[in-house]
Amino acid sequence: MAGGKQTPRQKMINLMYLVFIAMMALNMSKEVLTAFGNINEKLAESNSSVAERNSAAMAGLVAKAEEQPAKYKPLQEKASKIHEMTTEFTAYLEEMKSMVLEGVDDPQNYEAMDKSSPLDEYFFQSGKASNKGQEFLNKVESYREGVASLIEDNYPQIAAEVRREFSTDPVKDSEGVKKPWLAYNFESFPMIASITKFTQMQGDARGAENDILSVMLSGQLQSEVSLTNYEAIVISDKTAFFNGENYKGKVVLGRVDKTLQFDKVIINGNEIQSTEAGQVKLDFPAGNVGQQKITGELQFKEGDSIISIPVNNSYSVIPKPNSAVISADKMNVVYRGVQNPMTISIPGVGNVSANAPGLRSVGGPNYVMDVTTLQAREVTINVSGELPGGEKVGDSKTFRVKDIPRPVGTVRGEDGTVRMQRNTLEIATIGATLPDFDFDLNLRVTGFKFKVPGQPTVQVRGQKLDDRAVAALRRAGRGESVQIFDVEAQLANNASYKLKQVSPVFVELTN
Template sequence: MAGLKETPRQKMIGMMYLVLTALLALQVSDALLQKFVLLNNSLETANQSAAEKNKGTIQGIDSKIKELPNPGAYADISRKAAEVHKIAEAVVSQIEEAKAKVIESGGGIDPETGQIKNPKEEEKVYQLMVGAGKKGIAYQLASSMEDYVTKLSAIADKGTVFPALALGAKDDPIASRDANQRNKDFAELNFAQTPVPAALATLSQKQAEVRRYESEVLGQLAAKVGAKEVKFDKVFAQVSANANTVVAGMDYEAEVFIAATSSGFTPRMSLNGSALPVKDGRGQIKFKTAGGEYDKNGLARKSYTASVSYMSPTGPKTESITKEYFVLKPTYNIETATLPALYLGCANRLSVVSPGLGALWNPSFSADGGETIAGERGKVTIVPSAATVTLNVTNGGTLLGKETFRVRRVPRPEVKIYGNGGEIDERRGASATGLRSIEARALADESFKSTNPEDAQFRVSEIYVALARGTKKVGDVTGSGSVNVSSLASQAQAGDRYFIEVKGVQRRNFKGAVENIPYTMSKVLPLN
């Protein structure tokens, strides 16, 4: 946003107002009243000068438009200048009428001395400006000044900020610090316990602010038709490099030069015909680069045209420059222990890296035929749900590529039978009275376990053991994974046999979910 630029005269007026505010807090003496009279006279003289200057600016705008090749195209500028002066003049006149009534409240002007008859009058000033029930004319003035700022802002250049003219104590930098003042509104702050000369000086200061705002907008309009001299008051150093990215061993080339902009006007700037935002006189170029037609080195040659349009003393001018740049084709590598295939329903963890993009590498992922779970930058977990899964790699909103993977089913585990903690050998058999426990263990495929350890968690869900003698069943037990066969061992004899059957296997995946795997296996263990 742009603030208002103050001339030395305007700064002097502002300083006078600060002095006025400070003097109001002091006990008023005849000497101080005389100072207020002098202050008001100075403000009125400055206001008259500002009014004449603003009229001259309007005449300059109209004269310059007549000199331009197509005057009709700038009729709106002339209309706006007249409108600015009209609304400013209305507020100044309203304040001038208030000043006349303030003088009347002090008994008017003494024809012999030319001075206010009763300059110390405060009560009548209060009744006039604040009034009973807060219906004094100061409130009307405050409303008019707020309306003036609103209308002026609609005409001024975008980003121009006009401070409020009718500040209450809470918004005043001095009064807000005073516990006795901070709750007063504009009228009470400026006209309560205020003698006639001080009230007049306050009103004259408001007229000065109105004229200052008017001058600011007229200056902006004058710049649009070249009626205002352009002063380049913002100077800065600039570096223009041939390339922002170079390979080690290559020369880095750039030019350093002085550039300047003007705070007095805002040129119109565009990129390929579209308007650009302008900050401190400099257009802000930002756009998403697009690839395509890459050469063998992975570079795509691109260009854009930037234009600057402004009003020169000889008429409208537009300067254009075409800038060439190159787009590097983004590449990436996928690192995973599970390539070239992934496992169905499992956490297949991938790392996708792009050395060429460096700090700009911040990819996002989606998948067709599966679910993606984002991790740290470049890390992704794919959970396939189909025979093939396609990973979509996107960076900065641009799709870089698609990678398709084959999907394998989870390999079936190998189930082994253990007795008393050791693996059972069916050929050798086991002791009829010594075997006390039988356990079935589901062991994951070693290759699958090494790549997907969180999904390689198997267990036998049900095991059945029966003691057989000849063609008869002596007894049986059932358990989950392992069973205690002590009750069967107490009845077992040499020559008997155990019939062992695995009826189910379960797998717990990386999410903690358990699935049943159809699995049956049986063994016969002779007892001796």
């Protein structure tokens, strides 16, 4: 929508306007009417493709809002309002097209759609806009101002573009005479031309929604990668220490960046030099029995500023073991569909017994937990043992049970929007991955849908484009974006587990 290089769809719309001008000067021919019909079909196909992308983006935003409501819920609510307004407006335009086509025996016979009277009588009365014509203007203005007012504080450039695209101000014709917008665009035009104009307006509305969703998501992603959003996490080698032991653990950021180098690390008043791969290694006396604190800060440069992340945590020093220590190797969560490794022990106790649904021992303190068939959202592990003096000790711990996160589609190992040459895409492997997931899972793609703008969606079986998909790809223009969606993926070692829907991937053709 915004300025810059014109898309093929916009070029086609400009061509349509040239035909409009030619119509005013020439006697209408059957070939021109057919050309309008063909343009309308192409616009409708393009609109369908954009609508699919918008729906996929909305679905991804809804999923993000469910997983991280504080971060994504405001965006999702605003996007939903825009989606609702766009859906209502495009549906109204579809009703207008149906109204114009009432009484037409064959909607594919464009040569017969040369009359202007049906819409002229509907939109105009005594040389002015009729009540129905004014209702149409009100719909356009309501959509324009509704969308623009919702986004103008955060995205003023797109808001201005929406107001320009759906302006209903008077227009000067080729002779310099100012005409009302409704008359300039619809009065005395053949039926098929007006239908094409309605289809173009539907495309403009869906294009506006697509631009807004893209800017919303890209802005949020830019915010997420800012280091100011990270928090320091203290990870102890174990949760309790005996009197006289050294405390051992490490301090990391919420998302470890191995390229990150701290400028200064201060823990408990002392500057720490032992840092590597975005982590701070800790090794100091644990202290006296009781609760001990770890405080300090991590400092690093971001641009011209010094960013400081506070460190604030605590640990317990105990005189003897009196509770079980249960440490999930993959954080305090167990996942369905995978073998969750667990380390279960009681300090000072040799023989420990642990039980829970799906839990089995694999030797010593090592256990594996499979909760694939467990419907509950939490699972509790009960642990018991006997101290050397015969005293019985026991404890339990509850873990959250979660599904494997939503995978993302990839082309040649890249996700999101990928720039690629056409011949590279023809032989590229379509895959799926789980970014930042704690388990290294092998996902196998068995099929996907392939969409080139203006062409039917191709269902592909396997991991590469088949002949039909390659043929569709070769008809795509340079700079166009093709979509790979509805990717069918499964766990290579657990095909019975049903993964969440894979996010789509877009490929921008560079040649």
